[in-house]
Amino acid sequence: MSFHSIEFFFLLSVTLFVLAAVTHTARPWILVIASYLFYAAGSLLWLAILVAMTLLNFGLAKLIERGSAKGNGGALIIGVVINAALLASYKYAGFLAETFNSIAGCKCLPIVSLELPLGISFYVFESISYIVDVHRKRMPAVRRLRDYALFISFFPHLVAGPIVRAADFVPQTETAKPFDPYASRRGLELIAVGFFKKLVIADNLAPFVDRVFLNHAAYGGGVLWIACIAFAIQIYCDFSGYTDIARGIAKLLGFELALNFDWPYFSRSIRDFWRRWHISLSSWLRDYLYIPLGGNRGGLTQFASAVTVTWFLGGLWHGASWTFILWGIYHGTLVTAAGWSRGSRIGSLWEHVPAPLQMLIVFLSVVAGWVLFRAKTIVDAMQIWGGMLGLGSMPFTEKFDRVSPLLIVGMLVAALMHSITYRLRRHQDNVCSIGVESVTLRVVAIAAIIVGCFLLAGTSQTFIYFQF
Amino acid sequence: MRSSKAIVLIEVICASALALVTIVAIESTLRSKPVLQWLDLHRPPYIPRSGLVDIRVHVEKQMLHLEALAREPERRVSFVGSSSVVNGIDEYDVKVALKAAPKLQPRNLGLTGMLSSELSPLRSLLVSDGTVAVVYLYNGFSFSDVRNPDAIDARGSAIDDLNHEPIAWWQIRRAARFGERLLSERLWIRRYRNLIISYVERILASDIEPLRSPFDYSVDRPPPPMSERTRVPRPPVSSENWVRRAYIESSERDTTLGYSALSSFCDDLKRNNVRLIISAAPEALFGRTNPYAVGIDFDAIDARIEKISKQCGAYYIGRDKVFEDDDANFVDEVHLSAKGREKYSKAIGAKVDEVLGR
Numbered sequence: 005m006s007f008h009s010i011e012f013f014f015l016l017s018v019t020l021f022v023l024a025a026v027t028h029t030a031r032p033w034i035l036v037i038a039s040y041l042f043y044a045a046g047s048l049l050w051l052a053i054l055v056a057m058t059l060l061n062f063g064l065a066k067l068i069e070r071g072s073a074k075g076n077g078g079a080l081i082i083g084v085v086i087n088a089a090l091l092a093s094y095k096y097a098g099f100l101a102e103t104f105n106s107i108a109g110c111k112c113l114p115i116v117s118l119e120l121p122l123g124i125s126f127y128v129f130e131s132i133s134y135i136v137d138v139h140r141k142r143m144p145a146v147r148r149l150r151d152y153a154l155f156i157s158f159f160p161h162l163v164a165g166p167i168v169r170a171a172d173f174v175p176q177t178e179t180a181k182p183f184d185p186y187a188s189r190r191g192l193e194l195i196a197v198g199f200f201k202k203l204v205i206a207d208n209l210a211p212f213v214d215r216v217f218l219n220h221a222a223y224g225g226g227v228l229w230i231a232c233i234a235f236a237i238q239i240y241c242d243f244s245g246y247t248d249i250a251r252g253i254a255k256l257l258g259f260e261l262a263l264n265f266d267w268p269y270f271s272r273s274i275r276d277f278w279r280r281w282h283i284s285l286s287s288w289l290r291d292y293l294y295i296p297l298g299g300n301r302g303g304l305t306q307f308a309s310a311v312t313v314t315w316f317l318g319g320l321w322h323g324a325s326w327t328f329i330l331w332g333i334y335h336g337t338l339v340t341a342a343g344w345s346r347g348s349r350i351g352s353l354w355e356h357v358p359a360p361l362q363m364l365i366v367f368l369s370v371v372a373g374w375v376l377f378r379a380k381t382i383v384d385a386m387q388i389w390g391g392m393l394g395l396g397s398m399p400f401t402e403k404f405d406r407v408s409p410l411l412i413v414g415m416l417v418a419a420l421m422h423s424i425t426y427r428l429r430r431h432q433d434n435v436c437s438i439g440v441e442s443v444t445l446r447v448v449a450i451a452a453i454i455v456g457c458f459l460l461a462g463t464s465q466t467f468i469y470f471q472f
Numbered sequence: 473m474r475s476s477k478a479i480v481l482i483e484v485i486c487a488s489a490l491a492l493v494t495i496v497a498i499e500s501t502l503r504s505k506p507v508l509q510w511l512d513l514h515r516p517p518y519i520p521r522s523g524l525v526d527i528r529v530h531v532e533k534q535m536l537h538l539e540a541l542a543r544e545p546e547r548r549v550s551f552v553g554s555s556s557v558v559n560g561i562d563e564y565d566v567k568v569a570l571k572a573a574p575k576l577q578p579r580n581l582g583l584t585g586m587l588s589s590e591l592s593p594l595r596s597l598l599v600s601d602g603t604v605a606v607v608y609l610y611n612g613f614s615f616s617d618v619r620n621p622d623a624i625d626a627r628g629s630a631i632d633d634l635n636h637e638p639i640a641w642w643q644i645r646r647a648a649r650f651g652e653r654l655l656s657e658r659l660w661i662r663r664y665r666n667l668i669i670s671y672v673e674r675i676l677a678s679d680i681e682p683l684r685s686p687f688d689y690s691v692d693r694p695p696p697p698m699s700e701r702t703r704v705p706r707p708p709v710s711s712e713n714w715v716r717r718a719y720i721e722s723s724e725r726d727t728t729l730g731y732s733a734l735s736s737f738c739d740d741l742k743r744n745n746v747r748l749i750i751s752a753a754p755e756a757l758f759g760r761t762n763p764y765a766v767g768i769d770f771d772a773i774d775a776r777i778e779k780i781s782k783q784c785g786a787y788y789i790g791r792d793k794v795f796e797d798d799d800a801n802f803v804d805e806v807h808l809s810a811k812g813r814e815k816y817s818k819a820i821g822a823k824v825d826e827v828l829g830r
Contacts, residue, residue, distance in 0.1 A: 010648030185476040192484065409676035410669065447483055451490035458495060459661055 005045040007249045008203065015042060015159075016253065023182050023257070032154050032177050035257065039157035043122070050121035053090070054157060060086065061131045062152045065138045065145040083135040091128045094118050099324030123163035125321055127156050129288055134170040136292060143171040151177045158259070160250040164243070166264040166284035173259070180258035191255030193446075196453045198248030201241035205418050207462030209238040212411055217378055220388050224402030228391045234411070235378050236371045237418055240269065243282070267426050269370070272362040273354070274338040277370060289318050304344060311340045322377070327385060331376040338369060495661070502660050502668075505543065512540035514680055516670055518688040527584070531626045532667035534558070534583050538597040539660075541579055547602045548577045549824060552591070553609035556753035557582030559687050559807045560609070562817040569821025572829030576604060578821065580686065583627065585620040587613070587718065588730040591737040593629035603746055607824060608734075609753035610777060611806060612768050615730030616721035618714050626663060630654045636729070691810040693803045701758040701799050709763040716764050723768045726776050734777070738784035749827055750781050751789035754816055757797045759805025787827050792819070 005012050019038040023031055044051040060083075067079040092100075101113035134155075137143050146152040155173045156162075181187075216223055216231035223231070244265040254261045264284050271277035278286045297310040312333065319332015345351040354362070372389070379385035390396050501507055515533040549570070551561045557580060566578035581598055583590070588610060591598070599606060619628065630653035639646045656662040674680040685691070695701070709716050721728050734750075741748045752774060759765055774791055781788035795801060801812030808816055 009645075010651075011644055014644055183477075185480045189480045189483065408673050410673045413676060443483060447486045447490060450483075450487035451494065454487065454491035455494045455498075458491070459498070459665070 005042055007246070007253075008199065011045060012042070020182070020256065031180070031182070032150050035159075036150060036153045036157060039154070039159040039162060042159040043157065043162060046122045047119075050124075053121055053124075054127065055153075057087070057090065057127070057131060058153050058156050059149075061135060061156075062146065062149055065135050065152075068135055068139050069145040077139060080135055080139045084132055087128045087132050087135075091124060094120050094124055096320070096324045126165045126167055127162065129167050129285075129321075130156060130170070133167075133288060133292055137169070137171060143174075146170065146174050158254070160253040160257070160259075161261055164246050164250070165282075166247055166250070166262050167288050168261060168284070172262060176259050182256065182258040184258065187255045187258070191252040193450065194248045194252030194255065196252075196450055196457075198245040198250075198252060199457050200453045201245030201248065203461040204456050205414070206238045206242035206245060208414060208460065209234045209241075209411070209462075211463065212408070213238055213378070217380075217384075217388075220379075220384060220391065221396070222398065222403065223391065224398045224404065225391045225394050225396060225400040226404045227402070227407055228388055228396075230407055230412070230415075232371050232375055232378075232388070232392065234415060235374050236269070236367075237415060239374065239377075240265070241418070267422070269367050269422070270363055270426055271366050272359055274335070274342050274366060274369060277366055278335070278339065285318070285321070289314050293317060300343065307343055308340045311343065312336045315339065326382055327376050327379055330382060330385075331373055334373050334376060338373075495659075499659055499661055502664075508536075508540050508543070511667075511671065512537055513682050514671070514674075515667075515683050516674065517683060517685070526666070527622045528626065528666045529670045531584055531623050532664045535597075535626050536664055536667060538581055538583075538594070541581070542597050542600050544600070545602060546577045547575060547604055548579050548600070549573075549605045549607060549828075550579050550581045550598055550603055551607045551609065551820075552581050552586075552598050553583075553753050554586045554611050554614065554806070555582060555584040555688065556611055556755065556806045556808075557586075557609050558584060559689060559803075560754060560813055560816055561820070562813050565814055565817035566821035566824070569818050570825045570828075572825050573604075576828070578824075583623070585623055586627075587618075587620060588615050588737070589617070589619075589733040590623075590627060591733050592740075593632045594627065595737070595740070599741065599744070599746060605747035605749060605824065605828060606741060607749045607751065607820065608737075609751055609820075610734075610773075611753050611755060612765055612770050612773055613715055613718035613722055615728050615734070615773065615776075616718035617729045618717050618721065621714060625653075625656065628653065628657075630657060687813070689803050689807065689809075693809065695799050695802055695809060696804055700762075700804075701756075703758060703761055705761045705766045706763050708766050713764070719765050719768045722773055723770075731776060731780065735780050735784060738780065738786050742785050747828065748781075748784075748786040749789065749824060750777055750786050751820065751823075752777075752791040753806070754792065754796055754801065754808060754812070755806050756799065756802040756804075757793070758799060759802075762805050765805070789820075789823055795819075 005015070015038060019034065022034050026034055040051055040055075043054055064079055064083040068077075068083065071077065071079045098115050098117045101115045104113050105111055105115070134146075134152075138145050146155070151174050152170075154177055155168065155170050158168070158173070161168050213231055213235045216227060217235075220228060220231075247261075247264040251261045251263075262284055264282060266280040266283065268277055268281035271280055294310050294314040297313055298306045299310055300307045315332040315336025316329060317332070318335075319329045322328040322331070345354065357365075372392075375388050375392075376382075376385045379388060387396065391398065394400050502511075515537060516529060518530050549566075551557050551566070559582070561578070561580045561582065563578045563580055567574075567576075570576055570578065583594075588608075591608070630650050633653075634650060639650060661668065671680070711717055711720060722730060738748050738750075752770075755765075755770075760768065760770065770791070778788045778790075780786075795812075795816065798812075801808055801815065803809045
C-alpha cells in the first residue's frame with residue numbers, strides 16, 4: 005500500500021477518525037492495528053514474519069537485559085544472527101548462489117528467489133539497533149509489547165524508513181498527542197511538499213531516465229549526463245519526498261520521526277554529503293558498524309578498513325547486486341580519500357576552494373556514483389561512464405534533440421526551488437517544510453503545490469526505496 | 473488551543489480554496505473559444521514511431537479537434553471511424569463531390585483505433601446540432617468487447633463503463649479509479665494533459681506552427697514493400713494482443729458490445745432525424761494475411777452490419793473489393809495513400825451525395 009494510493013488515504017482517514025474517538029491509552033493499539041492492516045495489504049505472510057520478529061526481538065531484549073547485567077552477550081549474538089539471517093535469506097540467498105555458481109562454473113546451488121517482504125531491510129536494522137542498544141545499556145528493554153510492536157510497525161516509517169531508533173520512538177508512545185494544531189500544520193505542509201517532490205518532479209523525470217538507462221548505447225555523452233543528473237534529482241525527490249510524507253503523517257498522529265535528508269546536494273565534502281543523505285542509514289552504519297570496527301581511532305589503515313567494510317555492507321544493504329556493492333565501495337573510497345587528505349596539503353587546498361565549486365564537485369562525484377546505483381550491470385555502468393567522458397561509440401551530442409526542453413526547464417526550476425528553500429532554511433532554521441513564516445505566503449505556496457500536484461503529476465511510479 | 477486549531481483550519485481551507493479557484497481559472501481559459509481554436513490550429517503532427525509524438529498525445533489531439541468542431545455552428549456530414557477515416561477522408565474532395573447539398577460541410581472525425589462501442593460515449597462530439605448525416609466507416613476490428621488501451625483515458629467514459637460493470641462496495645481501488653477517471657473526463661486540464669505538455673514543449677523549442685496536413689502520413693509515402701503485400705497468410709500474433717482480439721471477436725461473435733452499440737447509435741440517430749450511412753472502411757486485401765487480421769471472416773462482419781443497417785433504417789454501402797485489391801491505394805493495411813485517399817473521398821462523397829439527394 006503506497007502513500008499515494010486511495011487505499012492508504014482511506015486507512016489514514018479511518019485511523020485519524022478512530023484515534024479522535026478513543027482514549028489516550030487505546031491509541032497505541034489502534035496504531036498497531038492500523039500498521040498491521042497497512043502491511044497485510046502487501047501480504048499476510050509478510051505480516052506473519054513481522055509479527056514473529058517483533059515477538060522474538062521483544063523477548064530477546066528482555067533476555068539480553070538480564071544477560072548483560074551478568075556480562076553475558078549470548079542472547080545478543082543469537083538476536084543479531086537471527087535478524088541478519090532473515091534479511092540474508094530473503095535478500096541475498098539468490099545472489100550468493102548465483103555468484104558461487106558463476107565462480108565455480110557450475111549450477112551447483114539452486115537459485116531461489118523469494119519475494120522480498122516490503123521494508124524488511126528497514127525493520128531488521130531497527131530491530132538490531134534496539135537489541136544492541138539494550139545490550140549496551142543505552143536504553144532499558146521496552147516494557148510493553150504494545151509499545152515495541154508500534155515502534156517496529158508504525159506505518160509511516162515501516163516500508164521505507166527513516167530507520168528509527170527505539171530510544172527516540174518508544175517514549176513517544178506515552179506522550180504522543182495527535183491533532184496538535186501546529187504539529188498538524190507542519191505535518192500537512194510536509195505531506196504537500198513530499199507529494200510535490202514525488203508526483204511532480206520524480207515521476208516526471210522517471211520515464212526519461214528509464215528510457216536512457218535502458219538503451220544507453222544509443223545516446224551521446226550529453227544526454228547521458230542529463231539523464232544521470234535527472235536521476236540524481238529523481239532519487240532525491242522520490243526518497244526525500246517519501247520521508248517528508250512519512251514525517252508529515254507521523255506529525256498528524258502526534259509522533260516525531262528523525263530527519264532523513266538535510267539538503268544533501270549542498271554538501272561541501274563527501275563526508276558532509278553522508279551526514280545529510282539518508283541520515284538514518286548513515287548514522288546507523290556509523291554507530292553499529294563503523295565505530296565498532298574501530299572507526300578512526302587507530303591508524304589510517306584501520307580507518308580505511310573500517311570505512312571500506314562499512315560501505316561494502318552499506319552498498320549491499322541496498323540490494324543483492326554487484327552494482328550496489330561497487331556503489332558502496334565507490335563512496336567508501338571517496339570517504340577514505342577525504343579522511344586521508346584531512347590535515348594534508350590537498351586538504352588545506354580543498355579548504356580554499358570556493359564553496360559553490362566545492363558543492364559542484366561533490367555533486368558531480370555523487371552523480372557519477374549514481375550511475376553504478378542505477379545501471380543494471382557493471383558493464384552498463386562502465387559504458388555509461390565512458391559515454392559521459394566522450395569515449396562512447398556515439399558522438400557526444402547524439403540524440404540531444406530528443407531531450408525535451410520542458411525536462412531541462414523542469415530540472416532548472418527544481419534546482420532553483422531547492423536553492424530558495426535552502427536559503428530560507430538557513431535564515432530561519434526551518435527544516436524541510438515550506439520555509440516561510442508569513443501566513444499569506446504559506447497559503448499561496450500550499451495552494452501552488454496542490455495545483456502543481458493536480459496538473460503536473462507524472463505517470464505514477466512506485467517509490468524507489470520500496471525495493472530495498 | 474481551540475483558537476489555534478481554528479487558525480490552522482482556516483489556513484488549510486484558504487489554501488484549498490485558492491487552489492480550487494486557480495484550477496477553475498485555468499480550466500475556463502483552456503475551454504474558451506479563442507484558446508481552443510488556437511490549440512486546434514496548432515495541433516502537433518503525427519510522426520509515427522519516431523518517439524517525438526506519443527500515441528496519447530495523438531489521441532488527445534484528435535479528441536480536442538472534435539471538441540473544437542463541436543462548437544462550430546455549421547450543417548455538416550460527419551465521417552466517423554478509426555485511423556482509416558483519419559487518413560482516408562479528404563474533406564475538400566468530399567465537398568467537391570457533394571453536388572446535391574453544396575452547403576453541407578464534410579468533417580473528418582476519425583479517431584485512431586476507434587471501436588463502435590465508443591459511438592455512444594462520444595455521441596455529443598460526433599453529432600452536433602447541425603449534423604445532417606453521419607457516415608460510419610467500420611474496420612474488421614471495430615465490433616469487439618475489448619477497449620483500445622491507448623484511448624481509455626482520453627476517450628473513455630467512466631459512467632458508461634460503470635453501467636456495464638458496476639462497482640461493489642468493497643472494491644475501493646476500482647471506486648478510486650472511477651472517481652479519478654470521472655474527474656479527468658470532466659476537466660480538460662487532466663483529460664488533455666499530455667497534449668498540453670506537448671504544446672509547452674513545442675513553445676519552449678520554438679517549434680510551434682499551424683498543422684500543415686491533417687493526415688498522419690506524408691503525401692509522398694509509397695505503398696509498403698512487396699514483401700509486406702503478400703497474399704500468403706502469415707502466422708497470427710497472440711490473441712492476447714488487443715487488436716488481434718478485436719478482429720477475432722468482431723468476426724466470430726455477433727452479440728458483442730460493438731454490434732449492440734452500433735444498433736443503439738443507429739436508433740438514436742433515427743429518432744433525431746440524422747441520416748446514418750454505414751460502409752466498410754477501405755482495408756487493403758494484402759492486409760487480410762497480416763498477423764492481426766489473418767483468418768478473419770470479413771464477409772461475415774459485412775453481412776452482420778448490412779443486417780443491422782436494414783433493421784434500423786441506415787443506408788449500407790458495400791465493400792469495394794476492386795479498390796481494396798489495388799495496392800497503390802494504400803500505405804499500409806488500413807491506411808490510404810494520397811492517391812487512394814483522393815479516389816476514395818471522391819467516391820464516398822458521390823455516394824453520400826446520392827443518398828442525401830434522394
